[in-house]
Amino acid sequence: MTTLLAASLATLVFCAPGYPGGAGDAQPLLDQFAAAAAAASGWPAGSLGAVYDPTEEGGLAKLASSDAVLAFVPYPFYVEHAAQLHLTPLVQADMADIGPQQRWTLVAKSGRLTGPASMPGYLLLSTAGYAPDFIRRSALQDWALPADVKIEFTGQVLSALRRAAAGEPVAILLDQTQAAALPSLPFAAELKSVTQSAELPVALIAVVGSRLAAPRAKALQEGLLKMSHSSGSSESLAPLRLRGFVLPQLPSRSVP
């Protein structure tokens, strides 16, 4: 029985709402990563599979499957769904360009927002808009959003920024990469960063419920942590813009 379990196929579900790319495009890279992760962890070859879904709904549907034992998700997704999915963080992604943590920045039309009190009636748009708990309780925990601020997901950040620059009552919560690129926009002078989050994890790999036996999870954690030091493994990290993994460094109030 133990042998059967050890050899059974475990699936790692990648889900990144708001980020570009389709499942078909991603699959070869995920296969390469899964094979390298399994090898680094001493799991039998072929015992770890990976699938990708670019939508929240699709990711949740895939995670509902009993063979979905691991989730590789952005931190906002984790905050939003960790309790429901019983996610236990295993490792934290160390991204090639920004590291394991990032700050989120709230941007609005210059001179319009002086504090949360000036936000009633605003629409807050973000690639993390599918995760309102993350926005209210993590990214903007020191900026108490009025209850009537509507939070919406957008994959069209540039359009949202144009709306704000044009004077619409729209604020945009940008991730670190987006915020860093803001000055390059021709209408950047029309926008202003009004508040910034503390450093928060970028993405996590988490165990789903009790679907992965503790010894296998421990072996995988150790394998993932050493992937960046092995030339064979690191080749599978670079296409995913990963430098490697670190132990989870979650803020104290990660999950509502």
Add this chain to the structure above:
Amino acid sequence: MKKSFFCGVSILGLTACATQPQPRPPPLPSAQPQPSTTLQLVAAIDADARQSDHEPDAKVRAELAAEAGRDADACLAREPQAAACLYGSAIALGLEARAHPARAGESLNGMLDKLARAESADPNYDEAGPARVRALVLIRAPGWPLGPGDTEAGLDAARRAVALRPQYPPNLLALAEGLAKTGDRSGARDTYARARDAAQALPDAADREEWLREADQGLKH
């Protein structure tokens, strides 16, 4: 350009939009294996793009991209301002973007530049191809700041293509795709229906079947 989480998996299926053009120059004479005229070079790029579309082997796709790039360079050397060569060069860059994802941003920006110049030279080329392909690149490419994708600009380009050639189904399909991406479901549905009607009015051909299939798929969403 900084990248973000999972942008490494954002390799585009841009060949699909790069190979929308349907110019049908005559087949190359068998006695003349190396294309040398502008028409032959453009035909060779088109053939590479079509083959790449159905080629599962990444190595072969890379070879096709390289071959198309050489033909595009030769074409531009002969006629640097010709819409056909600028358009062919844009298509070759689309193949390059797919074959070498790490350099995709550079290739896509080059593609957009070539398409803009092709549109200036001859907006009607390939049934308003420069505006149509530009629309598809802008609609499908990763958006700011990861890539040159800009749905609003893509919609504008698709509208230009439709204005020039309103009955050409791929122009309508591009517009419908842009409308769908911006959340205008009603507009997208209407435009997919127009694309289907326009395709049905054409003689039976492989392209027509593909356009009908795409329109029907769009109408299901």
